[in-house]
Amino acid sequence: MKKLKVADGIYMLTMNVEDILFEGIWDIANGVTLNSYIVKGDKTAIIDGVVGWDGAPENLYSSMEELGVDPKSIDYLIVNHMEPDHSGWIEDFRKIKDDFTIICTDKAAQLVTSFYGEDKIRIVKEGDTLDLGQGKVLSFHPVPNVHWPDTMYTYEQSTKTLFSCDMFAAFGSMKDHYFDDEMTPEEVEFFEFEGIRYYSNVMTTFTPSLRRAIDKARTLDISIVAPGHGPVYRANPQKIIDDYHRFSLYAQGSGKNQVAILWGSMYGMTKRAVEFVERILQREGVKYTKLEMPLNSESETVAQVFQSAAVIIGTPTYEYNMFPPVAAALSEIGRKKISGKVAFRFGSFGWSGGAEKELAEITEKYKMNWEFLESVEFQGSPKDEHFNQIEARVLELIEKMKEKVVE
Ligand SMILES: Cc1cc2nc3c(=O)[nH]c(=O)nc-3n(C[C@H](O)[C@H](O)[C@H](O)COP(=O)(O)O)c2cc1C
Ligand SMILES: [Fe+2]
Ligand SMILES: [Fe+2]
Missing domain, CATH: 3.40.50.360 (Flavodoxin domain)
Structure with a gap:
């Protein structure tokens, strides 16, 4: 698992997953990354926690410790999307700590309860905020049917970071480079096609909802797009938003x-x-x-x-x-x-x-x-x-x- 600083107080933990059938169907040629983000104020939140595909959480915990984050200090688990590629570690996490709050939409709450038996949940609606202290304020923005009905964006106000989960995501393992400004032209091209692969394999059925999610992203002042799969965009966050709009046109006959x-x-x-x-x-x-x-x-x-x-x-x-x-x-x-x-x-x-x-x-x-x-x-x-x-x-x-x- 790779650990990276995204901005002050914001870290990414990311791992490559290869040789799997994504969703049990897709024979993805170049693998996929699972990205998890930690936001540290006085309180600590983890957004879209991930574990190894086999469910082993130790990797995640040791990575957190290397970042100076005691897993036991995590107060909030923010579930942008309940699909188990993002939320599958909750049950394991419960074994080391049981006083945390899950933050998610009302639709995700039903799923968190039915999948993992969790009930310590704070349901959030459009524009609700969570102040973590030290200037870190999160706000929540539901984007229903961005893959599942339960999905939301989380936005960190001081760094203008959008944690977009499946939205603006791409397939493709990340080897040396994780941010848009580090990418070679070949890597830019590679991740463009891996973005198209992701959109077309996973997301395209929901194109009208994705368009609404693009519009919602455009109402936010964004400096960093931090998705649940694939590179983080900090030099030109508009590019991936515009790319996703173009992909939405491909879904409807353009190309x-x-x-x-x-x-x-x-x-x-x-x-x-x-x-x-x-x-x-x-x-x-x-x-x-x-x-x-x-x-x-x-x-x-x-x-x-x-x-x-x-x-x-x-x-x-x-x-x-x-x-x-x-x-x-x-x-x-x-x-x-x-x-x-x-x-x-x-x-x-x-x-x-x-x-x-x-x-x-x-x-x-x-x-x-x-x-x-x-x-x-x-x-x-x-x-x-x-x-x-x-x-x-x-x-x-x-x-x-x-x-x-x-x-
Ligand atoms: C298992 C099998 C089933 C076929 N069923 C039909 C059929 O129902 N109607 C028909 O007109 N031709 C049928 N054909 C003939 C093929 O359409 C024909 O051989 C065609 O030239 C095959 O083109 P191809 O060489 O590009 O595969 C069948 C051929 C095979 C091997
Ligand atoms: Fe998903
Ligand atoms: Fe996902």
């Missing part, structure tokens, strides 16, 4: 000037058309990523589709439906409410077809509102006429996606 090719092929018939599409995109100088199902991870697939202004789907028919791994990926994208993308589908069939029907079912079921160009289906191998049709559609897609580009 970077690039195409995601979501595809699968059993015997290589559809693959021939995928390779043809690649040659056109290369000729036209359009950036693209290829997501082959089922080989690509779900985390990467959702993130790449999310950040692209256009999506090309290559999928054959399988048992009167779509090739199942492509259907599964598209359904996941639909469940995440990634809407409004410009899209085009092609694929091979043997005798009846059926992929097209399931495409309509999935997009309808999840109300995706994607703007599909007319699909191109071919029996067996694609012929010249199909290649010509595919080329025309891809060129049309490249034109249409220009309206969607936000970078």
Whole structure:
């Protein structure tokens, strides 16, 4: 666990967690950090306490001691969000100290009680404050449905620090650098994509609530954004707020000037058309990523589709439906409410077809509102006429996606 000073009287404890399925689903390529913050006045508060993924709290306690904070001196546990990646240590903490107060929203209070049996809770509402002494005053600002209904921001007034929990968070382990001003251009780029991965994998379903949370952040005078996962922003805290706003647009059909090719092929018939599409995109100088199902991870697939202004789907028919791994990926994208993308589908069939029907079912079921160009289906191998049709559609897609580009 790494210990860092964020500002006078404010410390971050952070640890990298790798080789896990985040939320039991997401095979995150570059891990994630869990960040916990300590605010010291006369009284001490810990915000979003974290422990090792295995639940071992000793690491946290010894890290606190190295910062000169006696774990027994902690008066307040501030639970910005009850999800156990932030609150899972409460039960363990109770074993070493039992006179602390949990501070959280009314919705979190019900969860704290039902998950951990805690009842010493102070419920806070918008604008409530907690004076820790020595100039450290915390205020609380609920941001419901930023992931869960219980979530709130905590804001420290003297240092203008926003403890934003899942909001403004990013996946990706932190190796040497923890603050925005320490990052190399490569690290800035790395954490931008890890932010997109986080937003798209974890948060995108709640985009309307995230927009309200962005608006709320903009009403606060912020010098430091200190999230629950990923880097702390102190040189340019507006950047991550603006980035999250841009990501919220990607959730609703905008994207970077690039195409995601979501595809699968059993015997290589559809693959021939995928390779043809690649040659056109290369000729036209359009950036693209290829997501082959089922080989690509779900985390990467959702993130790449999310950040692209256009999506090309290559999928054959399988048992009167779509090739199942492509259907599964598209359904996941639909469940995440990634809407409004410009899209085009092609694929091979043997005798009846059926992929097209399931495409309509999935997009309808999840109300995706994607703007599909007319699909191109071919029996067996694609012929010249199909290649010509595919080329025309891809060129049309490249034109249409220009309206969607936000970078
Ligand atoms: C397990 C399996 C199920 C299939 N089910 C259908 C089907 O229901 N209807 C159909 O038209 N073709 C069906 N096909 C034929 C494929 O769609 C056809 O072989 C196509 O060319 C495969 O394209 P690919 O090589 O890109 O995978 C099926 C093929 C397989 C292997
Ligand atoms: Fe969460
Ligand atoms: Fe989280």
